[in-house]
Amino acid sequence: MTGRWVVHKGAAAGAALGVGQHVFLPGGNLRLVAALAKGVPVLYRCQATLVEYAEARGVVVHTDTAGQVAADAAIVTVPLGALKRGCPAFSPPLPPRKLAAIKRLGFGLLNKVMMLFPHCFWGDRDMFGVVQPDPARRGAYYLFYGYEAVSGGSVLAALVAGQAAHDIEGLGDAEAVGQVGAGGRAGCQGCRRRVAGAGARVGSRSAEQGRDGDARKARKPSTD
Numbered sequence: 001m002t003g004r005w006v007v008h009k010g011a012a013a014g015a016a017l018g019v020g021q022h023v024f025l026p027g028g029n030l031r032l033v034a035a036l037a038k039g040v041p042v043l044y045r046c047q048a049t050l051v052e053y054a055e056a057r058g059v060v061v062h063t064d065t066a067g068q069v070a071a072d073a074a075i076v077t078v079p080l081g082a083l084k085r086g087c088p089a090f091s092p093p094l095p096p097r098k099l100a101a102i103k104r105l106g107f108g109l110l111n112k113v114m115m116l117f118p119h120c121f122w123g124d125r126d127m128f129g130v131v132q133p134d135p136a137r138r139g140a141y142y143l144f145y146g147y148e149a150v151s152g153g154s155v156l157a158a159l160v161a162g163q164a165a166h167d168i169e170g171l172g173d174a175e176a177v178g179q180v181g182a183g184g185r186a187g188c189q190g191c192r193r194r195v196a197g198a199g200a201r202v203g204s205r206s207a208e209q210g211r212d213g214d215a216r217k218a219r220k221p222s223t224d
Contacts, residue, residue, distance in 0.1 A: 109165040140164035
C-alpha cells in the first residue's frame with residue numbers, strides 16, 4: 001500500500017535525488033499494475049519453465065500451458081524464493097555474479113494486523129513507531145500506519161516483523177488484535193489503552209475494505 005514517489009516541484013533536494021515522500025496510493029498498488037497491463041495480454045495460471053535468451057535472436061519463454069512465447073526482450077520479476085529454487089530455468093545459465101547475488105539475498109516475513117475504529121484517535125499523523133523494551137520482541141507491532149485517507153474508514157495497521165511475525169502465524173484474529181493492545185506501546189498518548197479497549201469485531205473481510213468493526217491479520221511476505 002505504500003510507495004516512494006517523486007515529490008512535487010518545490011522540494012528540489014528530494015526531486016534531484018529522484019525520491020519523494022512516503023505516500024499511500026488510494027486503492028493500492030494494484031492500480032499501477034492494472035494501468036500498465038491495460039491492452040496487454042496477460043496469461044493466468046501459466047508457469048514459465050524455461051527462459052532461452054540470446055542477444056542476436058531475442059528471448060523465447062517456454063510455458064507449461066501456453067507453449068512458447070517469443071519476444072525481443074523479457075523482464076523477469078519472479079519472487080526471490082522461486083529464483084533460489086531454480087524456477088524458471090535459464091538457457092544459457094545466468095552469469096555467476098547473478099547466481100551469487102540470488103544465493104546471498106534473503107527475505108523475511110512481514111505480517112499486518114488491520115483494525116477499524118469508530119474514529120481516528122491517533123490524530124492527523126499517518127504513521128508512528130513503537131520501541132519495544134524487550135530486544136527479542138523488537139519486531140512486534142513496531143510501526144503503525146493510519147489508512148483512513150485511502151480506506152474510507154478509521155483503519156490502523158500494526159506491522160509485525162522478525163520472530164514476532166512467525167509467532168503471530170499461530171494466533172487467531174482476536175488474539176492478534178489483543179496482542180496489539182497488550183504490547184503495542186504506540187507513539188501517541190493513550191493509543192495503547194484505546195487499542196486495547198477497541199472491542200473490534202473479528203470478521204472474514206479485510207478492514208481495508210471499510211467494513212465497520214472488522215479486524216483481521218493480513219499476511220504479507222517481505223522481500224526487501
